[in-house]
Amino acid sequence: MTTPEPEPAPQDAGLRTRLVDAGVDLVSREGAGALTLREIARRAGVSHGAPRRHFPTHLELLSAIAHRGFTDLAARVNALRGDGSTDDPRGQLTRLGDAYLRFALENAGMYELMFRHDLLESGHLRLRDTSLPLFGVLVELVGRVRPDADARAVAAALWANLHGIAQLWRWGSLQLVTGADDFAPLLRTALDAHLGPEDGR
Structure with missing residues (x-):
């Protein structure tokens, strides 16, 4: 029996949404080729390492x-x-x-x-x-x-x-x-x- 993962803290859920929002805006303005982790983080107003807390790989963020x-x-x-x-x-x-x-x-x-x-x-x-x-x-x-x-x-x-x-x-x-x-x-x-x-x- 597996233990369910804890619900993310509100600020964590907010950061996840903000990162995806930034990526959606970026892809609409500049195309799929512009979707780097660093640029998405910059537009979300966080450090370039912050997305890894929610999206361990670039592919997971792109999927979101x-x-x-x-x-x-x-x-x-x-x-x-x-x-x-x-x-x-x-x-x-x-x-x-x-x-x-x-x-x-x-x-x-x-x-x-x-x-x-x-x-x-x-x-x-x-x-x-x-x-x-x-x-x-x-x-x-x-x-x-x-x-x-x-x-x-x-x-x-x-x-x-x-x-x-x-x-x-x-x-x-x-x-x-x-x-x-x-x-x-x-x-x-x-x-x-x-x-x-x-x-x-």
């Missing part, structure tokens, strides 16, 4: 920052699903795809951090417990649109497509090759490619 991103994305998805809309599954997928792309483009540094393989593989803060349910929403909706197909495989291919659109749009590559100034037509095309054309189109 990425967890905020997944929580934000999950809140957006849940808000869309719980807003009383009567959209059919295809309509919900369109709105979720739009929300995903907007999140990626509005939070480029955080988005890059969230999908770092080493963070997801590390197991810190059980990031997969936050990210996999989001994928589960996609699988469920795809399954309702394509009951004939392997919903998990189709959802994975659609997600990969959306991820690629987000990255290439952020770099300006898609605007260059398509002349588009809005990603909505690309989103519709991706949905058509993986789900089949909408009825009547």
Whole structure:
């Protein structure tokens, strides 16, 4: 039988939150590459060794920052699903795809951090417990649109497509090759490619 760890003192919990807050602000302003322990500590107003009290490794602090991103994305998805809309599954997928792309483009540094393989593989803060349910929403909706197909495989291919659109749009590559100034037509095309054309189109 293991003894539960004592609750952190209020000032310790406050410092942990302050460090994560500083990291979230830093990644939003300067990107994932700026997330050094020293710079996060400086912005939190503590010594460069202070983060080690709560985050023994740099990876654990980065995971805590990425967890905020997944929580934000999950809140957006849940808000869309719980807003009383009567959209059919295809309509919900369109709105979720739009929300995903907007999140990626509005939070480029955080988005890059969230999908770092080493963070997801590390197991810190059980990031997969936050990210996999989001994928589960996609699988469920795809399954309702394509009951004939392997919903998990189709959802994975659609997600990969959306991820690629987000990255290439952020770099300006898609605007260059398509002349588009809005990603909505690309989103519709991706949905058509993986789900089949909408009825009547």
